[in-house]
Amino acid sequence: MTHLPATAYGLVLSLRPLLGAEAAAEAPGCGAEPGDLEQAVWLRLLERLHTDGPPADPPDWLRRAVRAEAR
Known part of the structure; x- marks a missing residue:
């Protein structure tokens, strides 16, 4: 069960792989x-x-957002 609206939950699910890849790419540099x-x-x-x-x-x-957090 989720407390996020269906559209927000879908957005989170769809962005999860991209966020993992972007964070892994930016982390070593910062x-x-x-x-x-x-x-x-x-x-x-x-x-x-x-x-x-x-x-x-x-x-x-x-x-x-990932780049901004990595700075």
């Missing part, structure tokens, strides 16, 4: 653990869904 980057980006996404709704281009938003 000295962070991939899981820490993933957790920070999931939090950003949930905050955004609450305030602004889903991003217009979720994969692009996710890539930019």
Whole structure:
């Protein structure tokens, strides 16, 4: 059972593989653990869904969010 609306849950499921790949690629360059980057980006996404709704281009938003967290 999930507490997220169906569309948010689907968004999370669809972005999971991309987030894992992006976090794994960015982590070595910034000295962070991939899981820490993933957790920070999931939090950003949930905050955004609450305030602004889903991003217009979720994969692009996710890539930019991972890079921002890696800085």
